[in-house]
Amino acid sequence: MIPRPDSRPIATRLSLITSACSLALPLLLAGCGGGESLPPIASGGAPGASAPAPANISRDALVGRWGVASFHTEKDRKRTEAEARSQCKQPYVIAKGSGDGVMMHVADDPKLYELRLKAGPGGKTYLGFEAPAGDPQDRELLSVKPKEFVARFVDPDANARYGTFIYSRCG
Amino acid sequence: MNHAIRTGLLVCGLGLASLLALAGFASAQPRPPAAMQETMDIGDEPGRVSSEEATITDGPYARQMVLFRSNEAPGTVVIHSAERFLYVVQGNGRALRYGIGVGREGFTWSGQVQVSRKAEWPDWRPPPEMLQRQPYLPRFMAGGPGNPMGARALYLGSTVFRIHGTNQPETIGQAISSGCFRLANGDIADLYDRVPIGTKVIIRHKTTL
Numbered sequence: 001m002i003p004r005p006d007s008r009p010i011a012t013r014l015s016l017i018t019s020a021c022s023l024a025l026p027l028l029l030a031g032c033g034g035g036e037s038l039p040p041i042a043s044g045g046a047p048g049a050s051a052p053a054p055a056n057i058s059r060d061a062l063v064g065r066w067g068v069a070s071f072h073t074e075k076d077r078k079r080t081e082a083e084a085r086s087q088c089k090q091p092y093v094i095a096k097g098s099g100d101g102v103m104m105h106v107a108d109d110p111k112l113y114e115l116r117l118k119a120g121p122g123g124k125t126y127l128g129f130e131a132p133a134g135d136p137q138d139r140e141l142l143s144v145k146p147k148e149f150v151a152r153f154v155d156p157d158a159n160a161r162y163g164t165f166i167y168s169r170c171g
Numbered sequence: 172m173n174h175a176i177r178t179g180l181l182v183c184g185l186g187l188a189s190l191l192a193l194a195g196f197a198s199a200q201p202r203p204p205a206a207m208q209e210t211m212d213i214g215d216e217p218g219r220v221s222s223e224e225a226t227i228t229d230g231p232y233a234r235q236m237v238l239f240r241s242n243e244a245p246g247t248v249v250i251h252s253a254e255r256f257l258y259v260v261q262g263n264g265r266a267l268r269y270g271i272g273v274g275r276e277g278f279t280w281s282g283q284v285q286v287s288r289k290a291e292w293p294d295w296r297p298p299p300e301m302l303q304r305q306p307y308l309p310r311f312m313a314g315g316p317g318n319p320m321g322a323r324a325l326y327l328g329s330t331v332f333r334i335h336g337t338n339q340p341e342t343i344g345q346a347i348s349s350g351c352f353r354l355a356n357g358d359i360a361d362l363y364d365r366v367p368i369g370t371k372v373i374i375r376h377k378t379t380l
Contacts, residue, residue: 083311084311110304160317
């Protein structure tokens with residue numbers, strides 16, 4: 001059966017398209033922008049973010065070439081810091097992502113992803129996927145200084161296996 | 172379709188696409204399903220956890236006293252790679268036997284060396300080829316339960332090879348290492364206490380009668 005051609009005037013059809021478009025756009029924005037129940041986004045935060053960006057750390061603090069070493073017990077921290085400083089011959093490179101994040105790996109996955117900084121409860125800072133701060137696949141940034149940052153995986157299993165990471169800036 | 176309608180749809184579509192692109196541009200990636208499911212290959216030995224007490228308790232790879240004909244002095248360590256066994260000669264035709272994991276094809280070797288150094292919970296530096304496969308690994312991991320070197324290490328002469336523990340006791344009996352010999356953590360701790368520095372270690376790839 002041949003469908004009946006739309007006999008409505010062009011102006012009406014254009015109006016319908018415009019209406020559909022005007023309905024779809026806010027829905028789309030709501031879908032990736034969250035609703036009123038989401039926490040407010042700090043300046044520079046993404047409209048689609050599910051957690052606010054931290055106010056005191058920018059992604060530029062993470063971008064660069066880093067020597068990386070890890071430890072499990074506090075007694076090994078000092079020598080692990082020294083090891084991290086000596087690992088610049090095989091640095092871990094953190095680049096800017098195309099969005100507001102940085103390109104890094106998550107635990108047990110050789111692919112690079114764009115991860116973003118997220119402010120969490122209690123003044124904690126996390127780095128991870130577009131998910132609430134403190135998600136199991138996040139890293140918690142324990143400290144960020146110009147020449148060194150310290151991080152650990154939130155997931156207790158990954159943290160137990162890999163320990164606390166020290167990133168020492170190269171160059 | 173009328174040109175005006177096509178133009179309207181195009182404008183709407185472009186608007187949606189632009190917003191989608193903008194949303195993608197301005198935010199981090201959503202979590203990919205693969206990142207949630209992916210696990211490590213058993214042969215890649217990054218930081219799994221094995222307790223210090225883990226031993227092989229059943230089967231041929233369990234630590235046990237066996238008959239062993241040898242002219243070597245008591246205390247000598249003899250490794251039979253093909254059999255996946257390490258023997259500590261006891262004398263009187265007996266030896267204490269441990270199940271081991273050995274080098275995969277192309278990574279086996281033989282020779283005679285001495286234990287040059289011993290370490291508890293040794294540090295670990297993933298080799299470059301492992302870092303290529305698993306770029307998320309630290310370049311140095313201080314000794315600990317997640318360290319693939321395990322609870323103890325016996326360094327073999329001036330070689331890069333060691334007899335060490337493992338965070339993957341399920342690999343005992345397999346040929347997957349890069350030339351080192353691995354024991355379950357409880358077994359390497361037992362061996363560590365029996366073997367002093369200077370101990371003669373004989374590595375045989377094929378069994379000799």
